[in-house]
Amino acid sequence: MAKVMAVLSGGYVDEENDYVTGWWAEELFEPVLALQDEGHMVGLASPEGGKPVVDPISLSEEYDPEGKYKKLYESGIADKTTPIVDVKASDYDAIFIVGGHGAMFDLAHNKDLHAIINIVYEHGGIVAAVCHGPAPLIYTKTKEGRGILEGLNVTGYPNDQEPKEVVGLLPFSLEDEMRRIANYSEGSGEKEHVVWGSKQILTGRDPHSSALFGRELATRLTQREQEKEDAFFSNP
Template sequence: MAKVMAVLSSGYADEENNYVTGWWAEELFAPVLALQEEGHTVGLASPKGGKPVVDPLSLSEDYDPEGKYKKLYESGIADKTTPIVDVKASDYDAIFIVGGHGAMFDLAHNEDLHAIINIVYGLGGIVAAVCHGPAPLVYTKLPNGRGILEGLNVTGYPNSMEPKEVRGLLPFSLEDELRKIANYKAETNEKEYVVWGSDQILTGRDPQSSPQFGKELAKKLTSIEKKEEEKFFD
């Protein structure tokens, strides 16, 4: 079974504009469920450690009508995270970055996270991100100075889907930044959209794509494990 590290925003608050955000519930729980179904284990990390702030909208009836993700959140399974600085990256086969607007604020330029991404990637592991989760990948440079997403097919939350009330509050446009370095696609005509930029890079467009994103990541990790087992027994 593979070990996966899920990285969440610790949360962000703009009191002047009465704006609170953090990680998005479905974008953590849907992939975790898919990974666990394949027998993989998932650890949690955030910049500050402890209990990270969930975006309250992601637990509302509008975005979680059946209350599935709210129930998982209230169970406390996301209450304890390891500070990013304390994560031993070499222990993990993959890292996936959970979306939510919080990722734009405290994950995008987090150098400790960039270092972890580089270690996982350098050891041949998978680097994955969903929705606003690609924000830190925009600024992650490989040891050779090349951007980790440079020239790859990628997706992420598109400008056309951003709520008007938050556009002026975000530090940058994820789509605009991705377009500068990669082959960005939104495929908004598709209900779900995920794309492998390479054998090691997976991105998903939005919350609705989270289940498929999780399945793709889980299946890839299972496939890698099977190949390694076959080599061992040859």
């Protein structure tokens, strides 16, 4: 069983423009379900801890027609998160950053999160992010000063899918920033699109890719756990 830390935006409010955002429901729940199906344990963290703000649109009928994610949200499983500063990164085999526009506001430049990402990475763990979740990875640098995504194949939410009414409110373009340092792939024509940039870096394009993203992460972690077990028993 691997231990995974899922990191959520605490939420962002722009009262002047009547804009509220946070983490995206499908992008938390689908990967968590996939990880749990494989027997892995998932913890939750956010900048301030407690109950982070979910993007209300992600629970709307348009994006959650069957009410699957609303039911999971209302069950309270995402009500308690650990403050990022209190996360002991060395305890985890992987970290994944949940998408939603909120990640661009309070996770992108969060130094404590950058440190956690680096510790997981330097211990050989997997660093993963879906949709707008790669925002903090763009600005995470290794101890050698190299960008953690530098030169890798990556994906994330594309410019042409951003709602026009939101674009002017965002602090930056995720796609543009990813293209600046990495090899960005939109996965045109693919309903689901995920990219392994290396054995340790996984990115997913959008909400529709969340389930595949979760399965890829879960399967890789299971394989790694099996490899550890095999190595242990072959070296008495």
